Amino acid sequence: MNNRTNRILFILSLVGIAIAVYVLQSFLRDAPIVCINSGCEIVRKSPYSYLFGIPVPGYGLVGYSILAVLAFLRTTSAKLNKQLLPWIVGIGTGGVAFVAWFTYMELFVIRGVCTWCAVSAVNMVTIASLAWIEYRKKE
Numbered sequence: 001m002n003n004r005t006n007r008i009l010f011i012l013s014l015v016g017i018a019i020a021v022y023v024l025q026s027f028l029r030d031a032p033i034v035c036i037n038s039g040c041e042i043v044r045k046s047p048y049s050y051l052f053g054i055p056v057p058g059y060g061l062v063g064y065s066i067l068a069v070l071a072f073l074r075t076t077s078a079k080l081n082k083q084l085l086p087w088i089v090g091i092g093t094g095g096v097a098f099v100a101w102f103t104y105m106e107l108f109v110i111r112g113v114c115t116w117c118a119v120s121a122v123n124m125v126t127i128a129s130l131a132w133i134e135y136r137k138k139e
Contacts, residue, residue, distance in 0.1 A: 003075070005134055009088065010071035012127050016064030019120045024057035035115050042112030048105050056102060060120055063095050067127060082138075089135045092128030099124050 026033045026044060033040040043049055049056050070088050074081045099121035106113050 002134070005130055006071055006074055006081075009127055009130055010068055012123055012130075013064050013068035013071055016120060016123050016127075017061060017068060019116055019123070020057045020061035020064055023114075023116050023120075024055055024061055027055035027057060033114070033116065037113070037115060039106070039112040040114040040116060043106055043110055043114040043117060046110045046112070048110050056117075059098065060095075063091060063098070063124075067091055067095075085131070085135055085138065089128070089131045092124065092131045095124040096128045 023033060023040075023044075025031075027049070033044060035041070051059065067088060070084045070091070074084045074088075099117075102117065103113075103121055106117065
């Protein structure tokens with residue numbers, strides 16, 4: 001992966017971490033989220049926003065953190081640069097599957113859309129897409 005793309009992945013991962021931390025703190029404090037619509041509160045208060053008792057933004061925080069660490073580690077050696085790309089692709093793809101599931105839940109079960117969740121979903125799709133493009137270039 002070229003350095004520019006890897007930097008973009010790192011920055012997008014940091015953006016994802018920031019979103020996840022902001023939304024997660026509202027879950028943990030049971031406090032409202034600043035949002036452009038009422039969907040954020042509808043989603044936050046839904047029991048479907050907890051998977052195995054863990055708030056959904058917690059999973060995002062872990063996923064984005066792992067992606068940020070991997071993107072950073074890729075800059076430390078040529079060997080890691082090559083070895084870690086499939087992991088980034090895999091985690092990014094898993095993240096897309098997760099946000100697809102949660103977006104479905106928002107639209108058809110919870111019946112509310114959280115703006116922060118939507119932005120995070122677009123962010124994860126962008127990360128996965130960039131990683132897949134680079135992976136395909138390497139084949």
